Every structure is written in C-alpha cells, then in structure tokens.
Amino acid sequence: MYVVLIGAPGSGKGTQAGVLAETSGLAHVASGDLFRAAVQQGTELGRVARGYMERGELVPDEVTIAMIMERLREPDTARGVILDGFPRTVEQAQALDRALAARDQQIDLAIYLRVPTEVLLRRLSGRWICRVCQATYHEVFRPPATPGQCDACGGELSQRPDDRLETAERRLQVYFEQTLPAIEYYRRRRILVEVDGNQPIEPVAAEMLGALGQTTR
Numbered sequence: 001m002y003v004v005l006i007g008a009p010g011s012g013k014g015t016q017a018g019v020l021a022e023t024s025g026l027a028h029v030a031s032g033d034l035f036r037a038a039v040q041q042g043t044e045l046g047r048v049a050r051g052y053m054e055r056g057e058l059v060p061d062e063v064t065i066a067m068i069m070e071r072l073r074e075p076d077t078a079r080g081v082i083l084d085g086f087p088r089t090v091e092q093a094q095a096l097d098r099a100l101a102a103r104d105q106q107i108d109l110a111i112y113l114r115v116p117t118e119v120l121l122r123r124l125s126g127r128w129i130c131r132v133c134q135a136t137y138h139e140v141f142r143p144p145a146t147p148g149q150c151d152a153c154g155g156e157l158s159q160r161p162d163d164r165l166e167t168a169e170r171r172l173q174v175y176f177e178q179t180l181p182a183i184e185y186y187r188r189r190r191i192l193v194e195v196d197g198n199q200p201i202e203p204v205a206a207e208m209l210g211a212l213g214q215t216t217r
C-alpha cells in the first residue's frame with residue numbers, strides 16, 4: 001500500500017500523515033523531515049538543501065528523488081508507505097511511478113488536503129514546534145499549556161525559520177506553481193481523493209482513514 005499525501009504548507013499534512021501511519025502501521029516518510037535532519041547533521045545533502053529551504057524554494061528534483069529512493073530501499077517500507085511532502089512536482093511523481101513499477105508496486109491512493117489560502121497563511125505564521133520531540137503547536141489554534149514549552153516532553157518550542165511570513169508566502173507561491181500540477185497528475189490517474197483540511201484534526205483524520213479503508217477493500 002503506497003499512499004501519497006499532498007497539501008500546501010500549513011495544511012496539516014505532517015500531523016495527518018503521523019496519525020495515518022500510526023493507525024495503518026505503514027511507514028511515514030516525510031521529505032521535509034529528511035531534509036531538516038540532513039541540515040542538522042551537516043551532511044552534504046543538508047548543505048545542498050539548506051539554501052533552498054531557507055528561501056522557501058523546492059530542492060532540485062534530482063536531489064530530492066535520489067534521497068527518497070534511498071529511503072524507500074530501507075526494509076521498513078516493504079509493507080507500504082505514507083509519503084508526506086513528496087512528490088511535489090510532476091517530475092517527482094513520474095520518477096516515483098517508475099521506481100515503484102520497477103519493484104512491481106504502484107501508488108494506490110493520493111490524498112489532497114485542501115485548505116483555503118488565507119487559512120494557510122494564518123496557520124503558518126503562528127506555528128511553533130518542539131525542538132526535542134517535534135510536536136506542533138499554534139499560538140491561537142493549539143497553544144501549549146505553558147508558553148514556549150512542549151506539553152508532551154517539556155522541550156523548548158521554536159519557530160521554523162521557513163515559517164516566517166515572507167518565506168511562508170514564497171512557499172505557498174511555489175506550491176501553487178509546482179505542486180498543483182502534481183495533484184492534477186493523480187486526478188487524471190483517478191486515484192485522487194480530496195479531503196477538506198479546514199476542520200479540526202479529528203474529523204480530517206477520520207475522512208482520511210475512510211479513504212484508506214475504501215482503497216484497501
């Protein structure tokens with residue numbers, strides 16, 4: 001079972017991918033998390049990705065595709081994967097199809113988490129993340145019990161550098177230009193399901209699990 005989760009920055013994609021992976025037992029592969037880990041570890045991949053991420057641009061396809069393909073060779077992905085944040089371009093979607101076909105597999109379901117643009121901007125600019133366990137909070141929609149501190153582990157909360165307003169706007173523009181065509185790619189393949197992401201976490205998760213259940217049946 002290979003599921004692709006597509007949504008704009010701030011659509012709740014990461015949170016929902018986590019819920020979906022935990023409930024379904026599929027591996028959660030998030031391209032943004034892989035890049036952030038590489039930047040933090042100071043690897044060659046991290047050095048290449050860093051500038052693009054800071055500007056809110058996409059990391060070039062060949063670099064991104066190579067990173068994901070390497071991750072998909074790890075044994076925990078054999079039963080299937082929830083892909084979060086990849087593919088983000090038509091080229092990436094096609095490369096993924098070719099790689100899966102080579103191992104007799106295919107994308108079974110693409111979920112598009114749809115959220116209005118003004119809501120995305122509001123969500124991105126108030127987002128805070130735990131430096132230790134990566135739990136996500138929001139100044140308005142999901143504040144921590146103690147300001148600046150993670151409810152789950154007590155870790156320090158920080159803002160992602162690419163969530164600052166200017167970069168967030170650029171990330172949204174990039175999303176409209178480059179990722180919307182990838183959504184159309186899956187729509188034409190008739191494996192796209194749209195979910196209304198402008199609701200609280202639980203009903204969104206329920207709709208997504210429903211789509212997953214329909215596909216496995």
Ligand code: AMP
Nearest residue numbers: 031032052053057058059064085086088
């Ligand atoms: P995310 O956490 O998914 O919002 O990703 C953070 C940043 O990582 C993006 O703004 C891009 O710079 C980079 N990135 C993540 N996924 C991809 C991808 N599939 N293609 C290119 N760049 C990506």
